[in-house]
Amino acid sequence: MPVSSAANEASGGDTEGGIVGQYADGISAAWPPAWGEGRTGPSLPQRNAAGKAIRRGLRGSFCRGAPHGRRWKEATFPRRVRDEKVGRMEAIVFEEYGGPEVLRLTTADEPHAGPGQVRLRVRAAGVNPLDHKIRGGAMREVFPTEFPAILGSEASGVVDEVGEGVTGLAAGDEVFGFMETGAYAAYALASVVARKPGELGWDEAAALPVAGETADRVLNQLAVKNGETLLLHGAAGAVGSAAVQLAVARGVTVIGTASPGNHDYLRALGAIPVAYGDGLTDRVRAVAPKGVDAVFDAAGKGALPASIELRGGTPDRIVTIADPTAAEYGVAFSRGGDRDASALAGYARPVAEGGLRVPVARSFPLADAAAAHAESEAGHVRGKLVLLP
Numbered sequence: 001m002p003v004s005s006a007a008n009e010a011s012g013g014d015t016e017g018g019i020v021g022q023y024a025d026g027i028s029a030a031w032p033p034a035w036g037e038g039r040t041g042p043s044l045p046q047r048n049a050a051g052k053a054i055r056r057g058l059r060g061s062f063c064r065g066a067p068h069g070r071r072w073k074e075a076t077f078p079r080r081v082r083d084e085k086v087g088r089m090e091a092i093v094f095e096e097y098g099g100p101e102v103l104r105l106t107t108a109d110e111p112h113a114g115p116g117q118v119r120l121r122v123r124a125a126g127v128n129p130l131d132h133k134i135r136g137g138a139m140r141e142v143f144p145t146e147f148p149a150i151l152g153s154e155a156s157g158v159v160d161e162v163g164e165g166v167t168g169l170a171a172g173d174e175v176f177g178f179m180e181t182g183a184y185a186a187y188a189l190a191s192v193v194a195r196k197p198g199e200l201g202w203d204e205a206a207a208l209p210v211a212g213e214t215a216d217r218v219l220n221q222l223a224v225k226n227g228e229t230l231l232l233h234g235a236a237g238a239v240g241s242a243a244v245q246l247a248v249a250r251g252v253t254v255i256g257t258a259s260p261g262n263h264d265y266l267r268a269l270g271a272i273p274v275a276y277g278d279g280l281t282d283r284v285r286a287v288a289p290k291g292v293d294a295v296f297d298a299a300g301k302g303a304l305p306a307s308i309e310l311r312g313g314t315p316d317r318i319v320t321i322a323d324p325t326a327a328e329y330g331v332a333f334s335r336g337g338d339r340d341a342s343a344l345a346g347y348a349r350p351v352a353e354g355g356l357r358v359p360v361a362r363s364f365p366l367a368d369a370a371a372a373h374a375e376s377e378a379g380h381v382r383g384k385l386v387l388l389p
């Protein structure tokens, strides 16, 4: 029986707090398919577009604008794949919503590269808060999971199958990017990847896609520029760490919230740390007497009223990626954007050349996915947790 992937979240739908259309955790792809009939996924034209994008040198993303909810059509399903004997692979599968304990190491059908796709032998998979939100059922209203399912939306690995229409990539290439089937597995499919530089570890590369894309997108939405001051909630997390680096590189003064244990870390990244919690506005005013020009909420822990106050009473230039109460305050909620291979390649450049690094807080063997989820759910990860299949 094929196993569906709960790895990606389609654009246009929220899940946290049930605000439809406001949440996507960095993923704009269609609810991803597992190879088999009756799965949802991109249409054939979209997959053909993916092939063209990869032929153009991996600059495009077939995910751009792809609606979710389309069913795979038997007629468009590649016969080569349909007829192929399906092998089995190790994967973390869950068959019901629940706590971390529902994640089980077992075997699942191997996916095979379709048009415009490559298959990766996964070497490292990023663990995102989205994953435990899906696992726990918090997203079931908008994205009901088809069980059994595999989580994981970003990974690094070695290309071992190249789909029709893909040029410029071959078996053996080391890449990282956004996965279209669950990355908590030995194999996963992707159509937006970039080459992994040799100096970047597998775990470091797997930590980049979601955090980099999200941070980049929100800083662009806020249009922060040289000389401005940004208040960043959740600055020590994966998205926050990426956002500090990208904002500082723009010449922005970043005031980052974190618990005191992370303040030296934030200073090292170039931010001015302040503790979150009661008295936040006074602490921010103490370091930014002229106020803040923009607010990026990467924590989603109730800091929107204080943020509006610090913006002089307006929700203008405040963006959250995680607070389900955003609409109540007139604050913009940013959801998954375009997946772009050239942007991925940019994040992976050496730091001295404008690249960024998301620290790997801890790596777990694939079998310990439940422990990784428990740690992620506790909410105090510095950087990214990674699974090593």
Ligand SMILES: NC(=O)c1ccc[n+]([C@@H]2O[C@H](COP(=O)([O-])OP(=O)(O)OC[C@H]3O[C@@H](n4cnc5c(N)ncnc54)[C@H](OP(=O)(O)O)[C@@H]3O)[C@@H](O)[C@H]2O)c1
Residues within 6 Å of the ligand: 023, 024, 025, 026, 027, 128, 129, 130, 210, 214, 233, 234, 235, 236, 237, 238, 239, 240, 257, 258, 259, 260, 262, 276, 277, 298, 299, 300, 301, 320, 321, 322, 334, 335, 336, 337, 376, 379, 380, 381, 382, 383, 384
């Ligand atoms: N909409 C989107 O496109 C999108 C994309 C990616 C992620 N997200 C969401 O954005 C959130 C952050 O993602 P992530 O991967 O960066 O998570 P993460 O790495 O798990 O974030 C953990 C960080 O949150 C900090 N934190 C905990 N409570 C806080 C508080 N009250 N105020 C400020 N910081 C606090 C912790 O710092 P301390 O240890 O110092 O407490 C820790 O460093 C998640 O909810 C995720 O689902 C949304």
